[in-house]
Amino acid sequence: MTREAEGAWASQTTGLGRYAEINGVHLYYETLGEGRPLIVLHGGLGSGQMFGPNLALLAKGHQVIAVDLQGHGRTADIERPLSTERMAGDIAALIEHLGLERPDLMGYSLGGGVALIAALRHPELVGKLVLVSTPIRRSAFYAEILAQQGQVTAAAADAMKQTPMYQLYASIAPKPEDWPRLLTKIGDAMKIDFDYSKEIAGLTATTLIVAGDADIFPPAHAVELFGLLGGGKRDGGWDGSGQPRSRLAILPGLTHYTIFSAPALSAAIIPFLDDPTLRDR
Numbered sequence: 001m002t003r004e005a006e007g008a009w010a011s012q013t014t015g016l017g018r019y020a021e022i023n024g025v026h027l028y029y030e031t032l033g034e035g036r037p038l039i040v041l042h043g044g045l046g047s048g049q050m051f052g053p054n055l056a057l058l059a060k061g062h063q064v065i066a067v068d069l070q071g072h073g074r075t076a077d078i079e080r081p082l083s084t085e086r087m088a089g090d091i092a093a094l095i096e097h098l099g100l101e102r103p104d105l106m107g108y109s110l111g112g113g114v115a116l117i118a119a120l121r122h123p124e125l126v127g128k129l130v131l132v133s134t135p136i137r138r139s140a141f142y143a144e145i146l147a148q149q150g151q152v153t154a155a156a157a158d159a160m161k162q163t164p165m166y167q168l169y170a171s172i173a174p175k176p177e178d179w180p181r182l183l184t185k186i187g188d189a190m191k192i193d194f195d196y197s198k199e200i201a202g203l204t205a206t207t208l209i210v211a212g213d214a215d216i217f218p219p220a221h222a223v224e225l226f227g228l229l230g231g232g233k234r235d236g237g238w239d240g241s242g243q244p245r246s247r248l249a250i251l252p253g254l255t256h257y258t259i260f261s262a263p264a265l266s267a268a269i270i271p272f273l274d275d276p277t278l279r280d281r
Contacts, residue, residue, distance in 0.1 A: 028068040038105075039106070040111075119207075209248050
């Protein structure tokens with residue numbers, strides 16, 4: 001991991017932090033900026049803070065609501081599995097709790113899976129959708145990534161205490177001693193097979209797909225998802241009339257471990273969010 005990425009893990013946001021009682025979870029969220037609401041969901045073992053400078057960049061024109069998912073960051077774990085389906089329900093309930101009218105959702109990795117399911121299960125609550133480094137089927141991961149996921153257990157807790165993920169967790173978690181428990185639960189979650197390919201056709205949210213060119217799955221998988229959303233079927237035309245409503249961004253020189261903090265991420269996302277022609281589908 002680069003020094004830039006390590007700094008993003010440790011960076012401090014300057015927004016207003018609050019808790020909401022959602023589905024039995026004391027759910028932490030932090031609000032920055034003003035404008036159309038954008039809910040931001042972090043990756044596994046992270047928190048809303050991991051996006052580093054991108055939070056401030058996005059907050060220049062949007063009300064950014066950075067959520068710490070169950071068992072992550074400042075949100076303590078509860079007695080239920082770590083499930084993208086359940087956490088998607090948490091986000092839907094948070095939208096209703098805050099009285100938001102179809103906010104946009106952006107999720108990275110685990111958070112992308114949560115955002116996708118929230119948009120599939122609760123289309124009436126979601127505006128635009130941004131999926132960052134998010135596969136739609138487990139088999140899309142490179143084989144070595146699947147092998148690494150199988151090693152995420154409580155037994156790895158001490159070895160991982162040297163990582164930026166643990167250092168951030170230990171600095172803000174309500175119960176830092178839950179680190180082995182979090183590894184066990186997220187390891188169990190990563191072993192569950194998933195494939196949302198057949199459900200993508202029913203996705204009504206206008207979607208931006210973002211991946212690094214050296215991500216944890218091949219760029220072809222991002223292109224596959226783009227195709228399921230109607231992209232890559234025809235020439236866009238001189239006037240843009242042939243463009244699909246979905247968008248695709250493969251960011252050069254970025255990996256799964258740098259994309260969330262790279263300014264290129266917000267540079268790709270902001271024009272998509274701000275394009276009024278993509279607001280309704």
